[in-house]
Amino acid sequence: MKRHETDRWRGVTAVVFLAAAVGVLVRSPAPLLVGVVAVAVAGYAAFAGGRPPEPTLTVEREVSETDPDSGEDVTVTVTVHNEGEFLPDVRVVDGVPEPLNVVDGSPRHATALRSGRHATFSYTVEAVRGEHTFDDATVLVRDVAGTTETEVAVGPDAETTVRCLPMLASLDRFPLRGQASERVGRIAAGVGSGTEFHATREYRPGDPLARIDWNRMARSGDLATVEFREEQSAPVVVLVDTRVQVYVDDSRGVSAVDHAVHAAGGVVSALLDAGDRVGVAGFGPRWTYLAPSLGRDHRHRVRETLATGAAFAPTPPEEQFLPTVHRRRLRKRLPSGAQLVCCTPLVDDYVVTTCRRFEAHGYPVTVVSPDVTGETIRAPHSPASSAGNASANCAGRASRSSTGTRPTHWCSPSGRPNGVAQPMSESERWPPDRPESEFDDRPARTSALLAVAAATLATIATVVVPLLVPVASVGTLALAVGVFLGRRRLVTGGAVLVLLAHLAGGLFGVDPLWPLAGAAATFVAWxxxxxxxxxxxxxxxxxxxxxxxxxxxxxxxxxxxxxxxVGYGGYWAGVGGRPVVALVLLLVGAVVLARSLSS
Incomplete structure (x- = not known):
């Protein structure tokens, strides 16, 4: 719990002494009665600030869906219970996880809570991939005058977590590179059943009849057996570029990392469907690695890793990145004969250098470059060729589908495209259009309107002295502009100008009720x-x-x-005929009393 003073009432004492000085100077009680308002305000602030509230609050939070789909709206309902004394000013800011975007309502609330009562508010967030845990709500409690402010963090008994695991994107195919050539294909490993001819050998008892070379037997009478090259599934690791440089947003606020993760999901899905062993890894400060494997359970593990893995978090990393150490660590994990598919938006040339180094260590690399610009097709780089050559070889070979999805490129080291992404259906389109929510810090409407209304009444109170109406009007205008633009200095300056107009009214010998009422309205306005x-x-x-x-x-x-x-009644009842000095002493005594209450 933190408590501090807001210093809202620092200038009240100065107003008291200013009113006393003007009253003595012009020998009029009207300015002194303006000081009575300032004394009342000082006493009000001192009394309220002397008893700061002790909040005893509990918070309940409910979400409409704990496992939403990507892009699905999730309604969050927050209930704040007051189990202690009356709290005149309670301000709540819920702990929304940073990646979640508020699309409707507000996670902030302000209210007054009586003992035993509660306040409920709700807002809507859009689910994005990952596991998102809500923080405790921050609650600010003020006394009725706003003299002191107490800050506490209050959360529900159990953590509130929203877990979003998007489905892997669907691609019809993703060709892999051959191990020793630039032609696409899978790794030929060993001799056995297959379709590619390997060699012939002497016949051995038990060899299948279908494997006997009958042509050779017809020519020479010798029995021989035909051997074929057996194909095995290639181990593939899909590497996603998650360096801090990649966390740049497109025109819709979607980061390039999100595009790269989505592309990686499509590549993994296509390769698993083709029977390849696939794993995933991140290339960034946060380490995440999933070894290649097959099967339905592994598909779910990949989906979970891409959604919740530390390396693929929607927020930029703050840790230091040591790329050389990361590459060495990754090479130790890579299976023998593995291929790499690097998903990167190619925001700089460093990832190209990294791909070339993996190529030099014997790991064929295919680069998948999602177009994150939404305007032009980004030509992918080839690890084995220069950036310029890669652009020339691959530019214009990506396919932009009629459904409006953004193109994805993948190229071999020579720059020749290995394939094109198949158009996605409407349900698979990603990312969906997301409305951006920004915090609107403009002043609250109700209080702003009340302030302008009170300032207008204070200006009307100067009609008894027509010369002062323009002065008060300018002050009211300044206050109105300040209150609607959120400028504290304009609000204070406008209120001071109106107050000076009422102090000047004492020079014209007007009935003290007018300056007194005008000063009171000015206080309410400010x-x-x-x-x-x-x-x-x-x-x-x-x-x-x-x-x-x-x-x-x-x-x-x-x-x-x-x-x-009190001021006007006391003036007529007890001090109407007394010297001005007596009123001055009365004001000074009231100020001392207010100070003692504050201490």
């Missing part, structure tokens, strides 16, 4: 305006805040009404 700006900065305009705003405005209005009633 308090509501400053509250609107602060509320917008902390919880935003999109959050539900009306109950907290109305509670705060009611307290300010009550203080203003009491100040006018």
């Amino acid at each position: 308090d509501c305006g400053e509250y609107a700006v602060g509320l917008g900065e902390q919880v935003g305009r999109d959050a539900r805040t009306r109950q907290a705003e109305l509670t705060h405005a009611a307290a300010s209005s009550l203080v203003a009404v009491l100040a006018v009633t």
